[in-house]
Amino acid sequence: MGKRWAAGALLALALLWAVLASPPAWAQERSAGREALEEKPEEETAGEGLEVMAIEEPAAVLEDLRAVEAADVSEEGRDAARWALYRELLPPGEKGRFDGEEPVSRAGAVQALYRLSGILVRVDECPYADVPEEYQDAVAWADSVGVSGGVSEGLFAPASPVTRSQLAVMLHRFAAWRGEDMECRLAVSWEGGQVPPYAEEAVNWVLERGLYEGMTDRGLYPDLPVSRLQLACILARLQKDRDSLAGELSLPEGGTVSLSRLKHEELDQAVAGAARRHGAVGVQAAVIENGAVTDVYHYGWAVRGSVPMTDGHKLRTASLSKVAVGLAAALLWEEGAVDYDADIGAYWGVETWKPVTIRSMLSHTSTLLNSESIAWDYAGVKAQLKGPSGYGGGAPGDLRYWSYNNHAFGVLGQTLELAAGRYLDDVLEERLLGPMGADGSFAAGELREPELVTQLYRGSALGRSVGSQLGVRRWSAPGATGQQFAGGFTASAYDCGKLAALLAGDGCFEGVRLMEEPSVELMESCEDRAISGGTYQALPMRLGSGLYGRERLYYHTGSAYGVYNLLSYDPDAGDGVVVLTTGADGGRDEYGIYAVCGEISRILYEAVAQ
Structure with a gap:
């Protein structure tokens, strides 16, 4: 399932989606002189090297998913790993391995959200000079719609592991871009796990939505990287109301019992x-x-x-x-x-x-x-x-x-x-x-x-x-x-x-x-x-x-x-x-x-x- 150049009707449909899912004010800032893609009318985007692509939606059933290899993942998380591979949100490892414990990079997290968005855009250039070619489309998209910016002027740090705090901000902004309900009534204080101020609202929203279920039983660890398996589970939970297949997945649950705590x-x-x-x-x-x-x-x-x-x-x-x-x-x-x-x-x-x-x-x-x-x-x-x-x-x-x-x-x-x-x-x-x-x-x-x-x-x-x-x-x-x-x-x-x-x-x-x-x-x-x-x-x-x-x-x-x-x-x-x-x-x-x-x-x- 690769990128496919869209016909005119698909282009119009994708742009309509982008308009309906326009981001909040903070996501409309310019970056390196580029205007946010969803604010541009069709005629302006046509000659700028931007084309809208679509991910093929496979006529999948749950049985098809079971055939996707994730040999090194425990049974508890295998559905999420296979789903992420099936939807091409994460690249496969070698010989059927999923490498679920490996940290996800900042560029890898953005790439997964980019593919999850269902709209793929092709750009002539990326606003960050340190981003490898394979991630440039995703990073340019994330920058243009406000899902993620750089770490400093002109730099994205694509290979740096994405932390739990950083991912929470990306998820929060992504959901806002999609037009989801962003109301949050949770205010969590973690002893010994101070959340960076920029991420407080996003972390509370993520926790209230249950996206980090099973990851925070023993503490938030806001600066800890997110693993590939954890990201697969998070995205499946985020997508369960939009993706019928994701809604059928068996995902790991929290509530790990500590015998020491019980006694x-x-x-x-x-x-x-x-x-x-x-x-x-x-x-x-x-x-x-x-x-x-x-x-x-x-x-x-x-x-x-x-x-x-x-x-x-x-x-x-x-x-x-x-x-x-x-x-x-x-x-x-x-x-x-x-x-x-x-x-x-x-x-x-x-x-x-x-x-x-x-x-x-x-x-x-x-x-x-x-x-x-x-x-x-x-x-x-x-x-x-x-x-x-x-x-x-x-x-x-x-x-x-x-x-x-x-x-x-x-x-x-x-x-x-x-x-x-x-x-x-x-x-x-x-x-x-x-x-x-x-x-x-x-x-x-x-x-x-x-x-x-x-x-x-x-x-x-x-x-x-x-x-x-x-x-x-x-x-x-x-x-x-x-x-x-x-x-x-x-x-x-x-x-x-x-x-x-x-x-x-x-x-x-x-x-x-x-x-x-x-x-x-x-x-x-x-x-x-x-x-x-x-x-x-x-x-x-x-x-x-x-x-x-x-x-x-x-x-x-x-x-x-x-x-x-x-x-x-x-x-x-x-x-x-x-x-x-x-x-x-x-x-x-x-x-x-x-x-x-x-x-x-x-x-x-x-x-x-x-």
Whole structure:
């Protein structure tokens, strides 16, 4: 079903539709000197390279739709995926795949609405210089009728993922252009998910219409991209009153049940009890179920005696920071910026005394000297890499020489920044934290909400003040220091839970792929040989068996300045728990994990077990 040049009668009919569906005042603005197409009489459009085309309306029945392939989509969403392919709203993938988890680009979203409109126009030029030829007709149409404009003068950013907020605005304007009822009585406020002001009206309208059903059970996530399957479902719901086939589709429903939420009060008391037993001043815990953060708990004080702990407060995550570094490494590997098995001397411009690699640093087998007194700055580390005094014994990469190494992670963070020419905070913000609506940083003074950073306590004494934490600001250049990468990442358990959910979901978060599955597989890869404690070293988590009632758990612990933390997830069930504490005792359980974290994790894992 391709584009077909229309005859004169079809041209007149299409123009009549455009006039009847004329947009509101905001959609009638000129863009780059072009007049809105629907305001032009037929004789003016005829000589300007604009022709009206029609999509063939197939004599389809539901049985025909079932024959359209969408092999990789679950049964729940298959109708919508097949319908979107059948109507040519979205292009097919390869070998019957629909690629439903892949984010939709801004140009792709406009293209889908353009095809859904039923009127296809051909233009001589597009008002945005950065739009590829295949999308120029759609983008020019969207610009002319006010469905979507550019991101700046002359630029559309066609390849950028369309966010939930941006798509809501496009849908709202598209419906107004079609002459639909735009009245909305809904006013939604989302804690921790602030909607951009430009999108508030549109988001409320979309939610009232039920277009985002099943996408917002656990939060709106206004900056999260929209997946291909989500867009197919949204468009089917939008079209159900106009398209008899769309009206017959079986679409995914919302109302996902969280076992943690069902038992929240009971679990809240259990978490508080465990915190008290271990003398904690403050605790946060996040729960992941089936690859999604579903619940959060908090206990005690952010500032003892004066500021109660909340879900939004931010704690130093200590060595959970290494998971954030590992995520950044995998993202840069995915982008082709780093090679896990290349000598890092290439990134530093030196010949290393031993062949140290990113893989060996992630697995604690680099043999780099680990000392609190060793240099963390660029010049000092560069000198360390060149001479024998910077290394211990053994061959890098050999598991026989495994030794937990904080300093190597400082060097790793610097190496990644040098290879990328970017701060790791920026890598994580652009790819993960921003879309997830998470606030975390290796430099606490750079957080979006630094006022939520907590005091750190060693028992009843102060371990580290808020002021000293906020004094850590962005360093002079990427790679200038490795001081913060072993333990300086600061965030809430809720936001750390989002990172754990991404890993538990094999790179997908809330139905959208933010990270390729091979990148997660790389992080989870480990040798067959166990290290101390009978666990297996991954990159950089450990893999343990039989922990807290789970057959397998990937996990990482962290402690510093009186915090005792644990991040873990079950790769088979997609469940996980993140526990951040301050002021608790440092006792360990039978697995060698901090007992306060282990007890809370056991409570929560048992509660969500299916």
